[in-house]
Amino acid sequence: MTSLSTLLNTTPHLWKGRQPGQGQRACPTGHAHLDAHLPGHGWPLGAVTELISAKPGLGEFRLLFQALADTGKQGQWVILVDPPWIPYPASLQGHGLLLERLLLVRTGDARESLWACEQALRNGRGGAVLAWPEQISFARLRRLQIAAENSAKLAFLFRPENAAREASPAALRLQLEAGERYGTLIHILKCRGSRPPQPVWIHAPLTRNINTALAGNPLFAITPGPGHPRPKQR
């Protein structure tokens, strides 16, 4: 007979006050500092993660490299639905993504894009789907989340800044902001099972000399910053 505490510990959706939701299956982000703050210590598996940033290029895609590389290594597919730019294969290959298991979908229409996203989430089991919807309703987000849950997929939606003010059923919502010293500040707007913790500071030192980078040193390293800046006043 299982004890009550074991039952409580393993029920995935039970909110238990101060502790983050245990039992949330997650895929490690590859950034230990970020993992420490996320329920399940990683990207939520079988749920939607929203990455909100005012402008592209703040590191919102770079954060996913580890998880996407792991997905490929496990024999599963990464599907990009209507990215606004051209994915550069040499770079993706360099960061460990398996090009053999990358699918690019181009629809050219916002509605068809959402449809394709849903189809991709419903298809098979496992893998990751990434989309860049300009506008998406609460109901549609909910459907995507249910589809992701049923097929145990990682779902990442990249959204513009105004999405931060909208309500969303996504399991995890991160907002990225440029910080000092070439770093990025990640606000966790919403996560399952607990009150959102303090913003996470991701420091991204760059080498001035690109030759060093070419010699094999990782160009971007995510390390805990020297000190946490104060969270932005709302």
Next chain:
Amino acid sequence: MRQALQRLAAWCYQYSSQVCIPAGRHGLFLETGASERLLGPSEYIGKRLQQELMQLGYCSMTGSAPTPEAAWLAAREGLHIAGPEQIRRQIGPLALSRLHLESAQQKALERMGFRQVRDLLRLPRKALTRRFGPALPDYLDRVLGVRPDPRAMYQPPESFSSRLDLPAEVHTSQGLLFPLKRMLEELCGVLRGGDNAVQSVQITLGHEADDDSLLPLGLQSPAQDSDRMVTVLRERLERLRLPRAVRTIRLEAPTLLKFNAGQHSLFRDTPAEQKQDIEQLAERLQARLGRDSVSGLTGVEDHRPEHSWRPRALGERADCIAQPHRPAWLLLHPRRCMIRDYEILAGPERIESGWWDGRDCRRDYFIVRDRHGSTLWAYREYKPGRGWYLHGIFG
């Protein structure tokens, strides 16, 4: 009728490897003794056949017996004769008109006062031969199993073709879904029987006066199950505009390929199954959005970033060098910019190339940061023009 029988024979190949189309009769003979262990007694096979044929739109009667001719008689009555000794007993009470005899012989026998088959069976052989010739007693012997009754077996064809004349004109493409589903089911039955698969199917819609409309269905890999084909069909039908009402539908599968079943695991998580799932997704998306909507990526040997990649078909190998210091995203077109708006973080990386196709260039690439904090990839062009451009985003 002949064509329909041919198709049905091919379809029945799922249930029996010995199928025969008797000349001049509207029916088929199937040998089911060998399939009894797998499919159950002949009664069950008969019922199953009737049900499945009903779903395809055919009304049928089935019966079974140890000999073909006796089975023919049994089918009319829906009998299932278990053993040779019971043939006499079970077909005895049948009316004489049921026998497969020439009409002249039938009439003669009736005039003589014979009504039931058992009356005929009781007559001595010699008398029958003298009166009607050797054919009639030979037939009776074959019915009873006294004489063997070898038949020419049907050979399944190398292609499939079926045609349906619609009972009423169909004006909407959705109205075509039901008849097409049936035809695809029939095709899949034939495929299963012959252990074949198809990768493309051609549907031709006939109108009254205009030229036929063509609707090709293509799959990513050979398939045997109708669900995949119906999924693709649904998407295509949603996009189809009918110029005129449809009167006839023709379905053709000109090449039948060998089918490889492959292992199925419970959770569908082997790489081969993942690939299958992705292929089905690609089929669905391409059916609705066009062939170019789904692709993979691969590298091209070229120093110029905009030429160093191309889309690839899913079945093709992906081959690319790894360049982690390059940005994850390239802008669709390089965009002119003013370098004073940006802070240079790293660089330059000289790229000089392309003299052989007339688009040669000389560029110095820099990693830059803009005032919003985005990390971008910009270059200074020396050839062909001069200026600063944005080319990529370090997402």
